[in-house]
Amino acid sequence: MRESCTARRPEVEAYTNPLTTRDRAWAVLVTGSDVNFGQGVGALDLGTYIAPRIFLSYGISLYEAENVVGLRYDLKKGWGIKATSGQRESGIDVSYTIEK
Numbered sequence: 001m002r003e004s005c006t007a008r009r010p011e012v013e014a015y016t017n018p019l020t021t022r023d024r025a026w027a028v029l030v031t032g033s034d035v036n037f038g039q040g041v042g043a044l045d046l047g048t049y050i051a052p053r054i055f056l057s058y059g060i061s062l063y064e065a066e067n068v069v070g071l072r073y074d075l076k077k078g079w080g081i082k083a084t085s086g087q088r089e090s091g092i093d094v095s096y097t098i099e100k
Contacts, residue, residue, distance in 0.1 A: 014026045014028075014029045016028060044059065044060050045057045045058070045068075045070065046058055046059075047070070053073060053074040054071065054072070054073055054074075055070075055071070055072040055074070056069075056070070057069070057070040057071075057072070058070075059084075059086075066086055066087050066088060067086065067087065068084050068085065068086040070082055070083065070084040071083050071084075072095075078096050078097050078098065078099070079094075079095070080094075080097070081093070081094055081095075082095060
């Protein structure tokens with residue numbers, strides 16, 4: 001801690017285990033996912049359910065001037081299909097989520 005750190009002006013520092021760069025640790029904290037700086041892979045997604053099983057999202061790339069629109073359909077508990085479309089690429093993913 002530096003001398004300027006007080007209860008009214010706390011300093012927050014992010015880190016990972018195993019250790020990585022400070023920027024990568026902050027990206028994991030803010031976005032909730034790992035970011036690959038070497039390949040410029042990483043985005044911030046925001047979205048909402050537009051129907052009980054359909055989730056619409058909008059993503060902003062952290063490294064390039066590119067935006068992505070995604071649509072996920074929840075098949076059943078934990079399973080889903082997500083289609084994404086960006087300015088350069090499009091794709092379909094099948095996902096499984098474990099909730100604790």
